[in-house]
Structure formats: structure tokens, C-alpha cells
Amino acid sequence: MIRNNMVEHCYIHVPFCKSICYYCDFCHVQYNRDLVKEWLNALKDEFNHYPINNHLKTVYIGGGTPTSLEDDLLKELLELIKPYTSNVDEYTIEINPETLTLSKVLLLKEYGINRVSIGIQAYQEHLLKMMNRKHTFEDVRNTVSLLKNNGITNIAVDIIYSLPTQTMDDLKETMEHVLNLKPSHVSIYSLQIEEGTVFYQKGIEPLDEDLEADMYDYLCDYLKEHGYEQYEISNFSLPDKQSKHNLAYWHYKDFYGFSCGASGKENHARYDHTKNIKDYLKNPFYREEIPLTQKDEMFEMVMMSLRLVKGLSKKEFQDKYNISIDEVYGKVNENLIKQGLLIEDEESISCSEKGFPILNTILEYYLD
Ligand code: SF4
The missing domain is CATH 3.20.20.70 (Aldolase class I)
Known part of the structure; x- marks a missing residue:
């Protein structure tokens, strides 16, 4: 990595x-x-x-x-x-x-x-x-x-x-x-x-x-x-x-993770340390790395940001991936807004009060 x-x-x-x-x-x-x-x-x-x-x-x-x-x-x-x-x-x-x-x-x-x-x-x-x-x-x-x-x-x-x-x-x-x-x-x-x-x-x-x-x-x-x-x-x-x-x-920023049981994310990959202390003591450098495609990352960013009351910043998404959220998820967003589960304004897309309790269901639409 x-x-x-x-x-x-x-x-x-x-x-x-x-x-x-x-x-x-x-x-x-x-x-x-x-x-x-x-x-x-x-x-x-x-x-x-x-x-x-x-x-x-x-x-x-x-x-x-x-x-x-x-x-x-x-x-x-x-x-x-x-x-x-x-x-x-x-x-x-x-x-x-x-x-x-x-x-x-x-x-x-x-x-x-x-x-x-x-x-x-x-x-x-x-x-x-x-x-x-x-x-x-x-x-x-x-x-x-x-x-x-x-x-x-x-x-x-x-x-x-x-x-x-x-x-x-x-x-x-x-x-x-x-x-x-x-x-x-x-x-x-x-x-x-x-x-x-x-x-x-x-x-x-x-x-x-x-x-x-x-x-x-x-x-x-x-x-x-x-x-x-x-x-x-x-x-x-x-x-x-x-x-x-x-x-x-x-906000889907990168972060370091140290020690057994910790995860981190850097440069388009996530990594997990073992949860077993004995394995960690034998080899503290080992981390299982999971490379993330741009598609994975865009989904994960939506998944994490929709947990926030302010939701996903359109600018942050555009700056990160050089493409607008509308171009990637325009149809999904439109559908969810019509159902009253998402709210959109100029700056962001966020869950409505109706949408918040069923965030996991909302995310399935993005996976499809
Ligand atoms: S077992 Fe330890 S880590 Fe788990 S909740 Fe209790 S104090 Fe926290």
C-alpha cells in the first residue's frame, strides 16, 4: 500500500x-x-x-x-x-x-x-x-x-x-x-x-x-x-x-489504524488488523488490505455521509471524484426524494425525518 x-x-x-x-x-x-x-x-x-x-x-x-x-x-x-x-x-x-x-x-x-x-x-x-x-x-x-x-x-x-x-x-x-x-x-x-x-x-x-x-x-x-x-x-x-x-x-476521510482490532483507510484501500492478540504479537505489521475501486468509494462515501444530519456535501463528492453526485446517483436520488426519504438543496443531500430510521433500506437503492 x-x-x-x-x-x-x-x-x-x-x-x-x-x-x-x-x-x-x-x-x-x-x-x-x-x-x-x-x-x-x-x-x-x-x-x-x-x-x-x-x-x-x-x-x-x-x-x-x-x-x-x-x-x-x-x-x-x-x-x-x-x-x-x-x-x-x-x-x-x-x-x-x-x-x-x-x-x-x-x-x-x-x-x-x-x-x-x-x-x-x-x-x-x-x-x-x-x-x-x-x-x-x-x-x-x-x-x-x-x-x-x-x-x-x-x-x-x-x-x-x-x-x-x-x-x-x-x-x-x-x-x-x-x-x-x-x-x-x-x-x-x-x-x-x-x-x-x-x-x-x-x-x-x-x-x-x-x-x-x-x-x-x-x-x-x-x-x-x-x-x-x-x-x-x-x-x-x-x-x-x-x-x-x-x-x-x-466525511469519508482517510485515517490510520494501529493495533489489533483496529482498521484504517488510506489511498484507496481499507485495512483491518487481526482481532486476535496472539496473532498481532507474532506479526504486528500484518494487515488485511481491501483495495477500493472508485465505485466502492463513492458508495461508501454516501453510506457514511447520510448518517449525518447535514448529509452528503455535493462539493466534497465532486472534489474527491471529479464527477458530480448527480451524474453518478442522479436517478437514485430522484427516486428517494420522490418517496420523501431524502432531501436535496443546493449544497447537500440528506435523509428526511422519514428516511433516517430506515437508512439501511435507503442504501440498498444505491447498491442496486
Ligand atoms: S468488554 Fe471492554 S471493550 Fe467491550 S464494552 Fe466492555 S469495557 Fe468496552
Whole structure:
């Protein structure tokens, strides 16, 4: 693969977790200090093998649970990334509430992390236990205070809805407590029961689809009423607090991906690292590359951009492919606009309110 030296976004996956959540199908392994040390060496090798530029604007350390690393190992990780962060505008790390201590917050601060993303998921203890989450809402409150008291105020939170046995009242109670924390960004995800998860193995059934749709509508209304602007299907923020890193994905920009479980996209190819830590440790340079034709790319750009409330920028499409969206997808767009599923103005094409909930169906038209 030819390296794109102008890439501005970088994702680093930390695959370690202290315990495994029953819904999780991300790349994760049980925390083990010796394994973390081996992984850090492999990651160092990967960074040396694929040198990256100093133009990065966003860095996102996700997981897994990056803050499960003990202080010395977390410091080693942050030190490894440091050479690439001098021009970074948004530097995010994911946090699980039970893993954050004052010394770790001070480390995050020292290395310039200016945004955190906390997995809250729900308020009620019985729901947290059902998911095998190891924190309480009190831990969440303490984590938020610890961060704010030490100057990290750009705090994003994740919520899961449509959990087994969850009622609309449970969700309302969760949201009341969540907004009391005054986060700058809220992501809402409906539970997906994926193969390979503990929920799947236990035969847990998803909630009724109608209730799930009602929960989504409630969340959108509630967040908007409280000053959070929806900018993507599942994401809401206070003014100017949108996730710059995630916006890069939705605008179909190139990004680097490091470590097992991470994906990247550069110069007309996507690549995936293995999700198996042992394979990664054996060969941290290996990535499965999937070349993208222009047709693939144009479809993927539509797919990603239609997730945004603002939709697809016609200019960005034209600049990228040297052809207008009308010439490529004019008939599909016309048909979808007639059905009331898309809206078009001079600058963009976006989903209507009717279209948003059935985005996957809309995308099938583009595939045809
Ligand atoms: S949801 Fe996050 S914390 Fe839980 S097992 Fe998955 S990666 Fe680890």
C-alpha cells in the first residue's frame, strides 16, 4: 500500500479490559500486565514500521479499556504516541468509570488529552449488572468530578438503550441522571445482540422493535429539548462539541489504524488488523488490505455521509471524484426524494425525518 502522508486522523486500539461486558463484540482480552508489556513492544514496532506524519489533527485511543492500563504502562503508551500529537486539536481517550484514578487523570492531562469518552450505558444497578458492567452510577459521578476538577471538561458519554427488560421509565431516569453530569456530547446506541457475545450465547432476546423505536424518538426529543444538537443518527452535542475524529469517518476521510482490532483507510484501500492478540504479537505489521475501486468509494462515501444530519456535501463528492453526485446517483436520488426519504438543496443531500430510521433500506437503492 502506498502511504498517505497527509492523513490527519489516527485511531489506536487498546484491547485490554478488566472484565468482559456481556454485549461486547469489540476486540478485547482480559487484562494481564505481562501481555500489556508485550503488546506495547509490538505497538512500538508497528509505529516504527509504518511511520506516520506530524499532521495529525485528531487522535483517538479506544478499546477495550485504555484506562485499565496501570500507571506506568499507560504512561508508556502515551509516551509512544507523543511524537505525533504536537499539532493535534482533539485528543480523545475512552474511559471506563471503575478504572480511573487521580494519578491517571494527571497523566492524561500531562500528555495533552483534551477529550474523554465515558461508557455509562445505564443508570440502574440491575441493568448494569445484567451487562456485567463493573461500575455504579456513583462511580460515574466520581469519575466526572475527578476529570472536571483536574481540567478535563470536554466529556462525551455513551448510553445503551433497548436493553433486555429495560422500560421507558428506566431510560427516562437514566437520561435525567446523565444530563445532570452536563456532558458535552452524548452517543446513544441501541443494543445489538451480536454472535459471539455472552448475550447471544445466553439466547437473550432483543426488546420489541416498536419499543426500541419509541426509545430512540424519546432520546432524540429529550436531548434536543436540553440543548443537544443532533448531528448524526446516534450522536448529539452541545454547540461546537461534535466529535472531530468521528466526523472524519463520516466525511469519508482517510485515517490510520494501529493495533489489533483496529482498521484504517488510506489511498484507496481499507485495512483491518487481526482481532486476535496472539496473532498481532507474532506479526504486528500484518494487515488485511481491501483495495477500493472508485465505485466502492463513492458508495461508501454516501453510506457514511447520510448518517449525518447535514448529509452528503455535493462539493466534497465532486472534489474527491471529479464527477458530480448527480451524474453518478442522479436517478437514485430522484427516486428517494420522490418517496420523501431524502432531501436535496443546493449544497447537500440528506435523509428526511422519514428516511433516517430506515437508512439501511435507503442504501440498498444505491447498491442496486
Ligand atoms: S464494552 Fe468496552 S469495557 Fe466492555 S468488554 Fe467491550 S471493550 Fe471492554
